[in-house]
Amino acid sequence: MRTLYQFHGGVHPAEHKQESSAHPIVMAPLPTQLIVPLQQHIGQRAKPLVQIGDRVLKGQMIGQADGATSCAVHAPTSGSVSAIEMMPMPHPSSLPDLCISITPDGADEWITRTALDYQNMNPGEVRNRLRDFGLAGLGGAVFPSHVKLNPGKLDKVPTLILNGAECEPWITCDDLLMRERAAEIIAGAKIMQYLLSADAVLIGIEDNKPQAIAAMRAACAATGFEVIAVPTRYPSGGAKQLTKILTGKEPPSGGRSTDIGVQIFNVATAYSVARAVLHGEPMISRIVTVTGNVEQPRNYEVLLGTPVKELVALTGKQRNDTQSYIMGGPMMGFALPTDNVPVIKASNCLIASSPSLFPAPPPALPCIRCTQCAQACPVNLQPQDLYWFSRGREFGKAQEYNLFDCIECGCCDYVCPSHIPLVQYYRFAKSEIWAREREKQQADLARERHEFRLARIEREKKERADKLAAKTQGSKAPAANADIDPKKAAIQAAIERAKLKRSGVTPKNVENLSVETLKEIDEIEARRTQLKQAMEKQSDSPK
Amino acid sequence: MSTALLIMIGLALFLGLVLGYAAIKFKVAESPLVQKIDAILPQTQCGQCGFPGCKPYATAIASGEADINQCPPGGEEGIHKLAELLGVDPKPLNAEHGVPKPKSVAVIDEELCIGCTLCIQACPVDAILGAAKHMHTVIAKECTGCELCIPPCPVDCIQMQVVQEDLTTWKSKYPLHEIRNV
Ligand code: SF4
Numbered sequence: 001m002r003t004l005y006q007f008h009g010g011v012h013p014a015e016h017k018q019e020s021s022a023h024p025i026v027m028a029p030l031p032t033q034l035i036v037p038l039q040q041h042i043g044q045r046a047k048p049l050v051q052i053g054d055r056v057l058k059g060q061m062i063g064q065a066d067g068a069t070s071c072a073v074h075a076p077t078s079g080s081v082s083a084i085e086m087m088p089m090p091h092p093s094s095l096p097d098l099c100i101s102i103t104p105d106g107a108d109e110w111i112t113r114t115a116l117d118y119q120n121m122n123p124g125e126v127r128n129r130l131r132d133f134g135l136a137g138l139g140g141a142v143f144p145s146h147v148k149l150n151p152g153k154l155d156k157v158p159t160l161i162l163n164g165a166e167c168e169p170w171i172t173c174d175d176l177l178m179r180e181r182a183a184e185i186i187a188g189a190k191i192m193q194y195l196l197s198a199d200a201v202l203i204g205i206e207d208n209k210p211q212a213i214a215a216m217r218a219a220c221a222a223t224g225f226e227v228i229a230v231p232t233r234y235p236s237g238g239a240k241q242l243t244k245i246l247t248g249k250e251p252p253s254g255g256r257s258t259d260i261g262v263q264i265f266n267v268a269t270a271y272s273v274a275r276a277v278l279h280g281e282p283m284i285s286r287i288v289t290v291t292g293n294v295e296q297p298r299n300y301e302v303l304l305g306t307p308v309k310e311l312v313a314l315t316g317k318q319r320n321d322t323q324s325y326i327m328g329g330p331m332m333g334f335a336l337p338t339d340n341v342p343v344i345k346a347s348n349c350l351i352a353s354s355p356s357l358f359p360a361p362p363p364a365l366p367c368i369r370c371t372q373c374a375q376a377c378p379v380n381l382q383p384q385d386l387y388w389f390s391r392g393r394e395f396g397k398a399q400e401y402n403l404f405d406c407i408e409c410g411c412c413d414y415v416c417p418s419h420i421p422l423v424q425y426y427r428f429a430k431s432e433i434w435a436r437e438r439e440k441q442q443a444d445l446a447r448e449r450h451e452f453r454l455a456r457i458e459r460e461k462k463e464r465a466d467k468l469a470a471k472t473q474g475s476k477a478p479a480a481n482a483d484i485d486p487k488k489a490a491i492q493a494a495i496e497r498a499k500l501k502r503s504g505v506t507p508k509n510v511e512n513l514s515v516e517t518l519k520e521i522d523e524i525e526a527r528r529t530q531l532k533q534a535m536e537k538q539s540d541s542p543k
Numbered sequence: 544m545s546t547a548l549l550i551m552i553g554l555a556l557f558l559g560l561v562l563g564y565a566a567i568k569f570k571v572a573e574s575p576l577v578q579k580i581d582a583i584l585p586q587t588q589c590g591q592c593g594f595p596g597c598k599p600y601a602t603a604i605a606s607g608e609a610d611i612n613q614c615p616p617g618g619e620e621g622i623h624k625l626a627e628l629l630g631v632d633p634k635p636l637n638a639e640h641g642v643p644k645p646k647s648v649a650v651i652d653e654e655l656c657i658g659c660t661l662c663i664q665a666c667p668v669d670a671i672l673g674a675a676k677h678m679h680t681v682i683a684k685e686c687t688g689c690e691l692c693i694p695p696c697p698v699d700c701i702q703m704q705v706v707q708e709d710l711t712t713w714k715s716k717y718p719l720h721e722i723r724n725v
Pocket residue numbers: 366367368369370371372373374383384387412415416417418419420422
């Protein structure tokens with residue numbers, strides 16, 4: 001029996017898992033339209049590979065990884081590319097980003113799929129293929145998996161952890177995946193173990209999922225992998241928290257889990273690795289829990305790019321009191337400003353929210369410094385201080401108090417007797433700090449470029465002076481030619497200027513310009529008057 | 544096409560090297576106070592403060608010849624930082640020098656540009672590209688929004704466009720919620 005460790009703090013909110021976990025996974029039907037964002041992962045946005053009107057096959061790469069931290073995106077079904085444009089994204093702001101829209105042709109025709117003989121391939125090559133299969137972490141952070149599967153300078157990462165904790169209330173997509181497809185998850189874990197040269201593979205699952213634990217244990221027989229039931233306590237599924245529970249080790253503040261010889265992946269990511277490597281299927285779908293204020297809460301296997309509106313419609317008629325859909329869980333997720341956004345790799349759960357399920361918090365009271373938040377914080381921060389500094393825009397102080405170690409788990413919010421929306425303050429402070437960092441980088445670049453420019457001008461001045469000095473000392477330059485041209489040009493320029501004045505347009509800054517340039521200005525001005533007239537005509541004409 | 548690309552890449556690499564070299568070679572010994580002030584100034588290099596760039600303004604502040612409230616792009620926050628650095632009281636921005644505006648970049652109407660190079664000569668950070676008599680383009684990433692290229696253009700084809708928020712620059716807003724006082 002393995003000794004388990006405890007992380008600091010944590011909370012145990014009502015689980016609400018049984019609503020959606022009572023039914024098997026359902027395949028969502030083909031939607032009428034698929035909107036595939038090119039940025040579904042952390043890092044550089046993928047580069048589009050197709051054009052409007054192209055016919056694409058299911059699984060065809062339509063966006064190529066751009067740079068080291070990036071991964072590909074694929075057509076989720078066969079059809080034609082109907083648009084490549086900026087579309088609203090599933091994000092708290094619903095700001096748009098570049099998406100490829102595909103109109104399905106109904107044939108669902110695959111590309112040729114070939115399994116990889118990964119054990120006889122160079123690991124680097126396997127990782128490149130994973131990148132091209134679009135593998136990104138499905139736990140919600142969507143970090144490109146091929147990057148995490150690279151042991152780098154270390155020749156191995158001793159411990160591989162599969163995260164099946166699924167600690168957030170309402171979400172059951174990993175639970176169902178483990179119950180129904182445990183063998184594939186373990187197959188994926190073997191590939192990951194191979195790439196990392198890991199000695200131990202630990203699989204952590206919260207003890208409120210007995211069926212998943214049993215299924216995974218059965219699948220692990222004779223592999224040496226260890227399935228460990230961990231106490232149900234939010235946020236045991238946080239990467240650092242689960243690592244602590246299983247190994248007793250904690251990465252240093254600001255450090256990575258590989259610093260302590262651990263790499264951690266979500267179970268759904270392991271499943272997708274198996275589908276990719278053993279079946280040649282890129283990441284084109286994921287399991288999504290649709291629950292909350294809906295008729296039939298379910299887990300669906302959904303093609304990435306399926307509009308949220310069409311997905312939630314599968315659960316029955318929309319209820320009148322549904323006010324919005326939350327993407328992710330109630331603790332760390334966010335309300336979608338519109339349901340006109342696609343399901344992406346990060347969409348693990350959609351919760352229809354209603355005032356009765358998620359009542360608005362009562363008005364906040366001032367902080368009474370009760371330190372209940374500090375007791376609940378799994379990272380051992382001082383949330384009440386972070387709140388104070390963030391509220392007062394003392395960002396430097398907030399950073400000193402390790403604001404960036406905060407995982408935005410919401411435990412502090414949950415326990416605060418004053419109902420202060422603490423995490424909102426941390427998000428505000430973090431994004432202000434990032435914005436200042438960007439501004440500083442821009443200012444540094446501008447300073448450098450300005451200084452370079454000044455130096456260049458100085459140098460050119462000196463060069464000109466040197467030349468002049470050389471000339472006056474040397475042979476008398478044949479001045480004749482040089483004399484006539486400028487005169488002629490000046491006269492010509494004056495004529496042109498007069499012409500322009502007559503026609504009512506007077507360009508500025510035209511002294512000391514060559515005749516050709518003046519002529520060009522003339523042409524441009526003619527074009528503009530034409531444009532102006534055309535525009536006036538348009539606005540005059542009745543509608 | 545590809546040769547053009549190669550030339551541009553080559554040029555970029557070369558200029559990068561020159562830039563790096565220049566940074567070392569032309570490093571002028573200056574007072575640390577000027578450097579500290581200059582680090583706070585936004586480097587827009589717009590001249591609104593009444594000096595031909597941020598460094599000259601920083602020098603003037605350091606020698607007590609200029610006040611700390613003359614830089615509109617730096618805004619209130621810049622003034623507060625300067626006040627803190629210099630141990631003086633912050634004061635409101637002197638409106639004579641202008642008002643803060645949202646971050647904008649210059650955009651050249653490529654239809655109208657005649658390639659006269661006047662804007663290139665005006666740009667304090669060499670953010671405009673183009674050869675004589677060929678269409679010019681602003682490198683948006685490097686444009687500081689100083690507006691210095693606008694007056695010289697003979698055909699008025701440069702316009703300032705406010706930089707729109709996108710997913711990479713989006714900021715979580717200051718929380719708005721009711722607070723009940725006891
Ligand atoms: S729980 Fe709320 S009231 Fe108590 S110290 Fe933390 S922020 Fe203040």
